Amino acid sequence: MTVSDIIRTAAQASKAWPYEEARKLLKRYQNGAPEKGYVLFETGYGPSGLPHIGTFNEVLRTTMVRNAYHALSDIPTRLIAFSDDMDGLRKVPDNVPNQAMLTEHLGKPLTQVPDPFEKFESFAHHNNAMLREFLDRFGFDYEFVSATDRYKSGGFDDALKNVLRHYQDIMDIMLPTLRKERQATYSPVLPISPKSGIVLQVPVEVLDADTGLVRFEDSSVPGGEVIEQSILSGGAKLQWKVDWAMRWVALGVDYEMAGKDLIDSVTQSSKICRALGARPPEGFNYEMFLDEKGEKISKSKGNGLSLEQWLTYGPQESLAFYAYREPKKAKQLHMGVIPRAVDEYWQFRGNYPKQAVEQQLGNPVHHIHDGQLPQGELPVTFGLLLNLVGVMGDASREQVWGYLQNYVADANADTYPELDALIGHALAYHRDFVAPTLKRRAPQANEAAALRKLDEELAALPEGASAEDIQNIVYAIGKDEAYGFAELRDWFKALYQTLLGADQGPRMGSFIALYGVANSRRLIEEALAA
Numbered sequence: 001m002t003v004s005d006i007i008r009t010a011a012q013a014s015k016a017w018p019y020e021e022a023r024k025l026l027k028r029y030q031n032g033a034p035e036k037g038y039v040l041f042e043t044g045y046g047p048s049g050l051p052h053i054g055t056f057n058e059v060l061r062t063t064m065v066r067n068a069y070h071a072l073s074d075i076p077t078r079l080i081a082f083s084d085d086m087d088g089l090r091k092v093p094d095n096v097p098n099q100a101m102l103t104e105h106l107g108k109p110l111t112q113v114p115d116p117f118e119k120f121e122s123f124a125h126h127n128n129a130m131l132r133e134f135l136d137r138f139g140f141d142y143e144f145v146s147a148t149d150r151y152k153s154g155g156f157d158d159a160l161k162n163v164l165r166h167y168q169d170i171m172d173i174m175l176p177t178l179r180k181e182r183q184a185t186y187s188p189v190l191p192i193s194p195k196s197g198i199v200l201q202v203p204v205e206v207l208d209a210d211t212g213l214v215r216f217e218d219s220s221v222p223g224g225e226v227i228e229q230s231i232l233s234g235g236a237k238l239q240w241k242v243d244w245a246m247r248w249v250a251l252g253v254d255y256e257m258a259g260k261d262l263i264d265s266v267t268q269s270s271k272i273c274r275a276l277g278a279r280p281p282e283g284f285n286y287e288m289f290l291d292e293k294g295e296k297i298s299k300s301k302g303n304g305l306s307l308e309q310w311l312t313y314g315p316q317e318s319l320a321f322y323a324y325r326e327p328k329k330a331k332q333l334h335m336g337v338i339p340r341a342v343d344e345y346w347q348f349r350g351n352y353p354k355q356a357v358e359q360q361l362g363n364p365v366h367h368i369h370d371g372q373l374p375q376g377e378l379p380v381t382f383g384l385l386l387n388l389v390g391v392m393g394d395a396s397r398e399q400v401w402g403y404l405q406n407y408v409a410d411a412n413a414d415t416y417p418e419l420d421a422l423i424g425h426a427l428a429y430h431r432d433f434v435a436p437t438l439k440r441r442a443p444q445a446n447e448a449a450a451l452r453k454l455d456e457e458l459a460a461l462p463e464g465a466s467a468e469d470i471q472n473i474v475y476a477i478g479k480d481e482a483y484g485f486a487e488l489r490d491w492f493k494a495l496y497q498t499l500l501g502a503d504q505g506p507r508m509g510s511f512i513a514l515y516g517v518a519n520s521r522r523l524i525e526e527a528l529a530a
Contacts, residue, residue: 004071006357007071007357007361007371008071008072010357010358010361011068011071011072011361012072013358014358014361014362015362016068016361016362016366016367017327017328018061018064018065018067018068018367019068019071019072019361021065021068021255021257021282021283021284022065022068022069022071022072022073023072024255024282025039025069025073025254025255025282026069026072026073028254028279028282029073029075029254032075033075033076034075034252034254036252037076038075038076038077038078039069039073039075039076039077039078039254039255040077040078040079040080040251040252040253040254040255041062041065041066041077041078041079041080041253041254041255041256042062042079042080042082042247042248042251042253042255042256042281043055043058043059043062043079043080043081043082043142043256043257044082044083044084044244044256045081045082045083045084045131046083046084046087047083047084047085047110047123047124047127047128047131048087048089048090048093048110048123048127049093049095049127051127051130051131051134051135051307052306052307053289053305053306053307053310053319053333054259054289055131055134056134056138056307056319056323057286057323058257058259058286059079059081059135059138059140059142060138060140060320060323060324061257061286061323061324061327062079062255062256062257063079063140063141064324064367064368065255065257066079066255067367067370067371068367071371078143079140079141079142079143080142080143080144080145080251080253081131081132081135081140081142081143081144081145082145082147082247082251083124083127083128083131083144083145083146083147084147084243085109085110085111085124085127085128085146085147085148086109086110086111086147086148086151086199086237087109087110087147087199087237088106088107088108088109088110088190088198088199089102089105089106089107089108089109089110089113089123090106090107091106092106096116096117097116097117098114098116098118099116101114101116102114102116102123107196107198107199107220108196108197108198108199109124109148109192109197109199109237110122110123110124110127111123111124111125111146111148112197124146124148128144128146131144132144138316145251147237147243148234150250151233151234151237152233152234153233154232154233155250156246156247156250157212157232157233158250159246159247159249159250159276160212160231160232160236160238160246161209161210161212161232162246162249162276162277163188163189163238163242163246163276164189164206164209164212164214164231165209166275166276167188167189167206167209169275170188170242170272170275171186171188173268173271173272173275174186174188174239174241174242174268174272177264177268184203185201185202185203186203186239187201187202187203187204187216187239188204188238188239188242189204189214189231189236189238189239189242190236190237190238190239191204191214191216191218191227191229191231191235191236192234192235192236192237193218193220193221193227194218194227194229195218195220195221195225196218196220196221198220199237200216200218200219200220202216202217202218202219203216203217204216207228211230211232212230212231212232212235213228213229213230214228214229214230214231214236215227215228240265241265241268241269241272242269242272244265244269245269245270245272245273245276245280246272246276248269248273248278248280248281249273249276249277249278253281254281254282255281255282255283256281256283257283257284257285257286258283258285258286259285259286259287259288260285260286260287260288261288262285263285266283266285284327284328285328286327286328287327287328287329287330287331288330289330289331289332289333290330290331290332290333291332291333291334292332292334292336294332305333305334305335307319309335310338312425312428312432313335313338313425313428313429313432313433314338314339314341314342314382314425314429315342315418315421315422315425317345317365317368318338318341318342318345319341320368321341321344321345321348321364321365321368322337322341324364324367324368325364335429335433338429339382339383339386339429340383342382342422342425343381343382343383345364345365345368346378346381346382348363348364348365349365349373350377350378351363352365352366352373353373374418376416376417376418377416378416378418378419378422379404379407379408379411379416379419380404380407380408380419380510380514381506382422382425382426383505383506384506384507384510384511384514385400385422385423385426386426386429386430386434387500387502387505387506387511388400388403388426388511388514388515389426389427389430389434390430390434390435390438390500390501390502391499391500391515391519391523395427397420397423397424397427400423400426400427401413401420401423403514403515403516404419404514406514406516407513407514434502437502438500438501438502439501440497440498440499440500440501440526440527440530441497441498441501441530442498442527442530443494443498443527443528443530444494446483446484446485447483447491447494447498448528449482449483450477450478450480450483450485450491450494451498451524451527451528452524452528453477453480453483454473454474454477454524455521455524455525455528457473457477458470458473458512458517458520458521458524459521461473461517465513465517466513467507467509467510467512467513467514468509469509470508470509470512470513470517471507471508471509471510472509473509474491474495474508474509474512475488477491478490478491478492492505492508495508498527498530499520499523499524499527
């Protein structure tokens with residue numbers, strides 16, 4: 001049995017969610033490849049704003065399912081990153097220049113709105129370029145598809161004729177979901193005004209499905225004007241849920257996931273897809289991220305965490321790890337989750353080589369790296385690094401390496417490049433997030449007595465004492481009834497608060513060994529003098 005055969009057998013039963021999702025596609029095409037010869041994955045993007053952490057997560061998770069499918073099947077796959085760049089500009093974003101200019105182009109397709117940054121052919125071209133640069137930066141394997149290109153080139157024409165032939169069926173699906181006043185003006189088709197260039201939200205009468213001819217009143221011109229024009233080759237675009245369904249049919253999409261906030265859209269678009277004579281794609285709805293207060297993250301509010309912020313304070317793999325875990329569970333996304341995600345990623349990565357194949361397939365790092373894990377280990381945790389930087393104050397990368405060389409043999413950036421990157425993240429995280437919150441408190445009487453005992457024991461240690469030896473001393477003091485700690489964790493909390501200025505901290509034996517016995521005794525001296 002080859003390695004790929006062993007993995008394929010294990011993947012058939014794996015409970016890891018990418019394999020569970022991939023098995024839906026295995027069942028969808030159990031008799032062999034689809035007529036088009038490949039399985040198509042899709043992710044969608046609205047280019048009215050810049051790519052963000054949600055864009056990263058959706059493409060990443062879809063890629064994980066695609067990779068899982070490769071382990072189960074030899075049928076080729078493609079991944080399309082689809083840009084809805086023919087949507088009308090509904091409002092002017094807060095975070096772009098030339099707001100007044102953009103206001104003049106409200107309602108026009110995004111590819112017809114000038115670029116406020118004055119670098120590209122249009123606002124959509126600018127944001128599409130940002131999307132592609134963004135996806136390329138993370139090494140995603142995808143094909144970019146523009147809605148404008150597909151509509152204008154006639155690539156969607158057959159599907160648009162099909163929409164007109166099933167116009168009433170679509171109305172019957174959509175009207176019951178709308179408010180009374182919306183029902184009166186709703187149309188699955190949004191014609192583009194030949195005079196103003198605006199994407200119109202007006203009722204449409206189908207005249208001839210085979211030529212795409214419709215009649216509507218152009219409300220964007222003074223007094224209105226009745227127009228007859230074809231919706232083909234860029235004469236119109238479709239309303240969102242209808243557009244999504246039409247795209248599934250036209251492109252032959254087999255898999256697309258979406259956020260929980262789009263459950264209703266998926267339901268309606270799936271019904272429309274069936275009305276058009278096709279099978280809706282497989283997929284699932286992932287939960288949304290919450291901020292520190294448990295509230296939904298909003299781009300306009302600016303709560304939550306941006307992709308750039310995460311990548312300032314933690315490596316890409318830690319974000320991928322956080323995105324992989326429990327996608328159907330709402331999770332808080334704020335600064336405080338980064339250190340734990342970094343350390344858990346490395347913990348799972350360290351476990352991977354020792355695991356049986358069944359466990360490896362359930363290990364998040366298998367899906368982050370598609371089973372091809374990079375070489376290298378991390379001799380200290382990110383949490384320990386943060387504590388070291390915390391007591392060092394305004395430290396440099398070289399100074400941190402200086403301490404690490406006392407603790408780890410051959411500690412240098414060439415031997416441990418990933419650790420070198422983490423030092424940069426730790427310095428930034430401490431500077432921007434930890435340092436402003438650090439506040440050491442004075443020890444209480446029993447804590448001071450325990451600290452004096454710790455200082456005495458550290459002074460008596462032989463040179464080169466191990467982290468384990470130091471940890472045993474710390475444990476023994478905490479358990480000694482003479483110091484009055486109800487529980488061992490009360491002693492550890494006292495150490496963190498009096499020596500490090502934090503409520504949580506590292507394994508103290510490891511920290512003291514890393515920071516040095518003499519330096520640690522100086523911390524105790526400062527605490528006792530407070």
